[in-house]
Amino acid sequence: MTRMSPMGIVLAFCGFSALAQTPAEVTLTRLDCGNGVTSSDIAFFSDTNAYDGKKQELVVSCYLIKHGDDYLIWDTGYPAAVAGATATGPTAKFNLVEQLARVNVKPEQIKFVGVSHYHGDHIGQAGSFPQATLLIGKGDWDALTSTPPPPGANPAPVKHWISGGGKFEAVxxxxxxxxxxxxxxxxxxxxxxxxHSLLVRLKEKGNVLLTGDLAHFRENYDSNGVPVFNTNRADTLASLDRFKQMAKNLNATVIVQHDPRDIEKLPALPGSAK
Structure with missing residues (x-):
């Protein structure tokens, strides 16, 4: 019987491990979850009066991540009930289920629904994917399940998971x-x-960082602006510092999800970044 040297065993094990951990192919696609709207006064995006009387166009974007044969939806936009409607606020031209149909993805194929946070323009259509596991920050889950929920936290879009009807993970x-x-x-x-924000590592495009609502537009990101409605100023600044250090170290493409200038960095449906 041929014996393998200790070094050979190590090399063989490392080769096996590398093979076992080979990452799956990943793609990233931008979805339309709210048409652009120009806010006539964005003063509330700064607690230092940086934007008094200024205007800013904002959009609502969601994302489809394909990982091998599995799918993740990141943020789910406004409720489907307002999708395509004419309203004073931003609306989506098509709901998420309709958009996914364009690339032959059915709701039951979505393995995970990940949400950056509990605001209504990010969890509105979560209920369209009841078979998916909901991934949500623990602090936000605790807020949604508290009695009563704090201002701005509407548990209705995720009642399916709160009631025990679906799997969830409070991250x-x-x-x-x-x-x-x-x-x-x-x-x-x-x-x-x-x-939470999201990091997606793509083979061709490289690392992509999706902000969630860490910042709402480029200028606020660049200046470390803190909206008056954020729940914790110190945490916001610490998170911005960490996010920017990661973006630098990973040479990542940063996507500020509400900024129409940023979301154009990624292809819209049916295209995808690889």
Whole structure:
């Protein structure tokens, strides 16, 4: 019998491990979850009066991440009831289920619904994917299930999971969603207690960081602006510092999800970044 040397055993084991942990192919697609609207006064996006009387166009964007044969929806926009409607606020031209149909993805194929935080323009259509596991920051989950919920926290869109009808995970810190480092929820509290951003590692485009509502437009991101409605100023600034350090170290493309200038960095449906 041929014996393998200790070094050979190590090399063989390392080769096996590398093979076993080969990341799946990942793609990232931008979805339309709210048409652009120009806010006539964005003063409330700064607690230092940086934007008094200024205007800013904002959009609502959601994202489809394909990981091998599995799918993750990141943020779910406004409720489907307002999708396509004419209203004073931003609305989506098509709801998420209709958009996914364009790339032959059915609601039951969505394995995870990840939400950056509990505000209505980010969890509105979560209920369209009842078979999915809901991933939400623990601080936000605690707020949604408290009696009564705090201002701005509407539990109705995720009542399916609150009532025990579906699987969920209240994420306390960072989470490696698929276990291979390609898609990570990042603990970035401050906007809400359990706010998270998302890192997606793509083979061709490289690293992409989705802000959630860590910042709402480029100028606020660049200046470390803190909206008056954030739940914790110190946490917001700490999260911005961590996020920017990660963006620098990973040479990442930063997508400020509400800024129409930023979301154009990613292809819209049916295209995808790889």
């Amino acid at each position: 306390p810190r960072d989470k490696d969603i698929f276990g291979d480092g390609t898609v990570r929820m990042l603990d970035m509290p401050g906007h809400t207690p359990g706010h």
